Amino acid sequence: MNLKQLSEHLGLSQTTVSRALNGYPEVSDATRKKVLTAARLNNYSPNTRAKGLATGRAWAIGHIIPISTKHEMVNPIFGDFIAGAGESYAAAGFDMTLRLAEDDHIETLYREMAAKRNVDGILVQGPAMDDERVHILQDLGMPFAVHGRASSATTAYNWLDVNNSRAFERATNFLLDLGHQRIALINGLEHMDFAYRRRGGYETALSARGLAIDPQIMRAHEMTERYGYTSTRDMLSQPNAPTAFLVSSIIVAIGVRRAIEEAGLKMGQDISVITHDDDISYFRNGEEIPLFTATHSSVREAGRILAQILIDQITNPTAPPVHRLLEAQLMVGQSTGPAPGRT
């Protein structure tokens, strides 16, 4: 059933039917009611492509997932972030259009999407320090919003981020207060903006207490369980082994925990661990007494908010860019305790 058929069926013009459905005032209440019920009965929904052609709006937001040939890794937070964003999209009637793209084709793809006009805006995830995507999108005049920040960008744009440096500074201080002096950092890849900022927070806290920054107990890598395991195992076997670990993801923290126990030590007693916790739905940390002491921030909530920011920008293109900095909660769990030999 299309508009033409529906309007013939009703004995009205397409104009009137269209206006009735879209809530324009030039239609009597009686007619509108008739049109609406007829539409429902006949299961009519306007053809998206025709509507898009006519209005110049795609009613879709693009998410481009970078897929490097080197490490074909899917971000564990991807699903939850998408779920959050999807909630906002669904509420506003937008679809989410996903594309995979190899790292070096992203610019081409952005330009292509802009030319094809099949999305009204783009949501950028996982920005690197010197991320070029921000520049490209600004250049193309395509509305966009970033989950995280790209430090290299000079002009304003929409973003939402967790206060990563503050979170890791607080976590480090928490460990220092417990008497830990050798605190290891198991970070994400440090060309990523969030990881860079986290290291910053860690270093700030150490420096503030006059402690040296020791590259021997600092790692940066893609955040897998195995990475947590191997790097912790290695560091624990060093002569001057750390008594605490600051970890960038709960996935990695699971590996850290495995190495600790395999070494015959007890997490929360012999070794303390604080991890960042994105509140991944299949790995909740926070029920009852959390397993890990963590800097907690819901990535799903982030998706929800950021998607709304982007929708607002699309709806109202002249509004100034919006920034949103979320503070992570420091939640105490079972994985931290006083440094050994200090009761």
Add this chain to the structure above:
Amino acid sequence: MNLKQLSEHLGLSQTTVSRALNGYPEVSDATRKKVLTAARLNNYSPNTRAKGLATGRAWAIGHIIPISTKHEMVNPIFGDFIAGAGESYAAAGFDMTLRLAEDDHIETLYREMAAKRNVDGILVQGPAMDDERVHILQDLGMPFAVHGRASSATTAYNWLDVNNSRAFERATNFLLDLGHQRIALINGLEHMDFAYRRRGGYETALSARGLAIDPQIMRAHEMTERYGYTSTRDMLSQPNAPTAFLVSSIIVAIGVRRAIEEAGLKMGQDISVITHDDDISYFRNGEEIPLFTATHSSVREAGRILAQILIDQITNPTAPPVHRLLEAQLMVGQSTGPAPGRT
């Protein structure tokens, strides 16, 4: 730049330019070359909506993510599956359109998507035993493919599944051969088709050796780490505690392992564990010696293949439905060993 502008720029008709770009033969090689370079130079890509309107094809595949209000859980395999499917879509020039939908709105949404014609087909994930989605889609005449099977469906449709019953039967036999007599099952929700089949395999293997099926050591629940932990902890404290665990997901297995170690036992010695392993990219089990003995099957590969099946179906609608049953590999890792007291 649109077709009209491009054709004016070239001094050709829109017809000729369109045909040149789409590879029709009614165009001389010289003209075609001219058109193609001009298109590249001017960064021309046809407007998706206009093209779709004219061809009746959306060049997009729909994925509907059910989001129940009860348990707002995002499937951990979601990301990797999407990544696999996305590879096939990208290669064939299709976009992926995601929508979230609450359980009881799925039918409405399917009908709406069919009416709006903004997807050419739908990929169904996580079918339940009596999944209604298959019926609805068959009813709507919308091409679709299912990851898994819906046992209730009577007529043929496209699906790809892992041989779950065979996998769990083999895994159970493997444990039995090691001398284990008390084997616990930590399954997914058993109204889900895959979980039902896995239990079938487990029970078949036990029955074949004349062993009783004991509900005391069988659990079914949403597959979180916490679920693995609590159910294992409970079962280990039972009088006649199991010596082996058969687990439905590596996420759950991590929780199982936590409970085992917390009880002061050693996985692979005191207690054996076999888990199903979907080869999730951030939690690889298989490097060097796998942590867990596992029934292994790549969900990313599954996404890749199934997406291709759906594309084929869309391209060639009269072809008969395709079924594909993948066998899981039984990979031996560190988590299994002979039953205690049996060297």
Add this chain to the structure above:
DNA sequence: ACAAATAACCAAAGCGCTTTGGAGATTTTC
């Protein structure tokens, strides 16, 4: 050398919607 076939191009219709620019009919204003 002439009809038939082929090559290379084009004008215009059509996909299903929104929106502009009216046109009657009814109500309000003075």
Add this chain to the structure above:
DNA sequence: GAAAATCTCCAAAGCGCTTTGGTTATTTGT
């Protein structure tokens, strides 16, 4: 009671593409 304003509706253009049904040259067949 005539002019103005307000309602309620409609015909037709336009969004950017594909495709049908030509037309005009150029080759081919005999």
